[in-house]
């Protein structure tokens with residue numbers, strides 16, 4: 241029994257992450273290179289505008305805050321633990337995180353309903369879109385469930401999950417903390433790896449091409465076959 | 477002086493017969509694909525009317541173009557900060573309902589229907605969902621419907637017209653209208669380019685054609701709302717924006733764009749304008765009533781030695797300068813001042829100019845039958861059936877001066893030709909009218925020739941672009957020999 245459990249742990253928490261990250265990088269990069277055209281947010285706002293707002297906006301605001309939280313706590317776990325030292329600060333953090341999780345959930349459910357019920361939107365929904373949405377749903381539900389059932393997530397994530405993720409990065413997987421996690425939490429971790437695995441094949445690649453240069457560039461863009469003024473040897 | 481060259485256009489509205497040949501030529505070449513059925517890169521609208529998409533000129537509804545706030549020029553629909561917050565849901569995004577849902581007919585049913593007491597019919601089928609639909613509007617639903625209280629009455633250009641002027645538009649069996657063909661204006665200060673978060677939209681340095689890089693577009697859809705002319709379209713199938721490319725593959729090989737080439741009324745002119753790129757931003761901030769003149773002042777005289785020297789310095793080929801000297805667009809826009817930019821108040825500086833129509837109808841039905849409005853041979857332009865203010869809303873940012881100028885000149889040219897060919901008007905009277913319209917006999921002759929007797933070569937003066945040389949500088953032509961070529965090697969498809 242314990243042998244079997246260890247075997248599964250090895251598979252899900254050691255093999256899976258490496259496979260997922262390897263595929264993620266390989267496919268994202270080659271896809272960008274050879275199939276750059278397919279990198280798009282594949283917006284469907286043109287076909288349906290009202291429900292679009294109530295799904296896409298809460299979902300994105302929620303998920304971006306929650307994901308950023310995960311990354312920050314992974315990068316600076318000690319500072320997070322310091323913050324959580326005071327109960328008031330801990331409550332503020334936990335409540336805002338939970339609120340964002342619920343926001344994500346509401347948005348996700350309403351955008352799934354939109355995909356299901358609006359006939360024009362069904363036309364632009366692929367099977368893979370459904371795989372992604374269902375994986376996200378499972379992920380958000382298990383995340384919110386964890387937050388409610390196992391307080392205080394922000395602290396034990398920083399203390400126990402962050403070291404595990406670092407150990408993966410350092411190519412020296414350490415399952416000490418993971419093995420003891422409750423099944424729901426394990427499910428959430430495996431879901432994350434599954435999402436990373438389908439990520440490069442799906443519409444999620446839009447996250448890799450968020451247009452940050454816009455914030456710095458000049459408004460107008462010109463492209464030249466030659467540099468301007470090149471013929472006269474004097475660039476303008 | 478930062479001289480650049482721009483392929484520019486003039487449409488002569490008095491010659492447009494509203495046949496839509498241009499639209500069909502364009503559709504057959506560029507937008508007959510899945511996801512583009514609803515797009516009309518070229519369309520012809522009836523004025524007064526609401527156009528396509530419905531009421532596109534109403535920027536309170538669509539938020540397109542630029543606003544000048546004091547010393548700043550800003551896009552109405554977006555900004556750097558707004559892009560961050562609105563990228564998930566664009567609040568100024570038009571939807572398919574503002575255009576129309578494209579449809580075909582279930583022709584198969586005519587063959588497959590089981591035998592019955594009635595004739596089978598071919599029902600309309602949505603080209604998006606494939607389901608039967610009730611057709612309620614189309615891209616040209618108000619064609620020739622000027623005067624109608626449902627369509628024409630909603631034309632945004634009726635703003636500010638008196639009741640009398642409005643009545644004037646729909647007098648005599650409600651027959652007054654003219655046509656307004658539209659393509660992308662390949663603007664000097666394009667709102668679409670400035671709005672694109674990905675930098676996918678760009679102006680070609682060498683000829684000013686505004687293009688959208690399909691591989692860089694990520695469907696953030698800012699361009700759709702930013703373009704005040706609604707000439708960037710969203711391909712709902714590939715998830716990419718698309719727009720008029722001024723048939724650059726044709727232009728590069730010396731052929732006129734398809735809509736120009738097919739134009740039955742020969743209303744379209746194409747040629748190079750040299751302009752000063754350094755002045756654009758300052759000019760675009762000026763008060764509305766100065767904008768027409770401001771845009772004109774950006775256009776440079778291609779025979780001026782200083783301009784030629786500066787053009788050479790910015791790498792403009794001698795053949796392009798020579799082409800600019802023969803440009804029919806330069807004559808209409810700058811020399812004769814007959815052609816005006818549409819809705820210059822959007823501040824994008826459109827490079828497609830229109831010669832406003834000297835609408836012909838002069839009679840009115842009175843108590844005793846048909847009465848002439850004016851005893852003159854050609855009516856007084858101020859009592860024209862299309863009120864001056866309406867044309868001013870379209871072509872003068874609401875100010876009549878520039879429109880009156882071109883109509884007076886056009887009228888004087890007609891009198892002058894009438895004097896020569898029919899002789900029932902005195903030549904001295906005609907010449908006096910020309911003088912009063914800021915013109916003269918030579919100019920009148922030139923205007924007459926380029927308007928009425930123009931050949932293909934007069935209308936389209938296409939500069940050689942030396943694209944083959946430019947491409948050879950960037951790529952080895954032998955690199956792709958016996959291969960599959962370069963560019964997009966796979967059909968544009970949604971997803972991976």
Ligand code: HEM
Pocket residue numbers: 281282283284285296300303304307351355372373376443444446447450563564565695696
């Ligand atoms: C980081 C910045 C992000 C930006 C700028 C962004 C932007 C967008 C945009 C523009 C769309 C298309 C919306 C439309 O239909 O008009 C979209 C859709 C979507 N995004 Fe994001 N996104 C971001 C992050 C994320 C993240 C972190 C996730 C989840 C892990 C995510 C998941 C999705 C999904 C699932 C859809 C499809 C929704 C549907 O079914 O309609 N996005 N995103």
Ligand code: SF4
Pocket residue numbers: 659660661662663666667668669686702703704705706707708719824
């Ligand atoms: S008219 Fe053409 S160039 Fe001007 S803003 Fe619209 S799409 Fe861009």
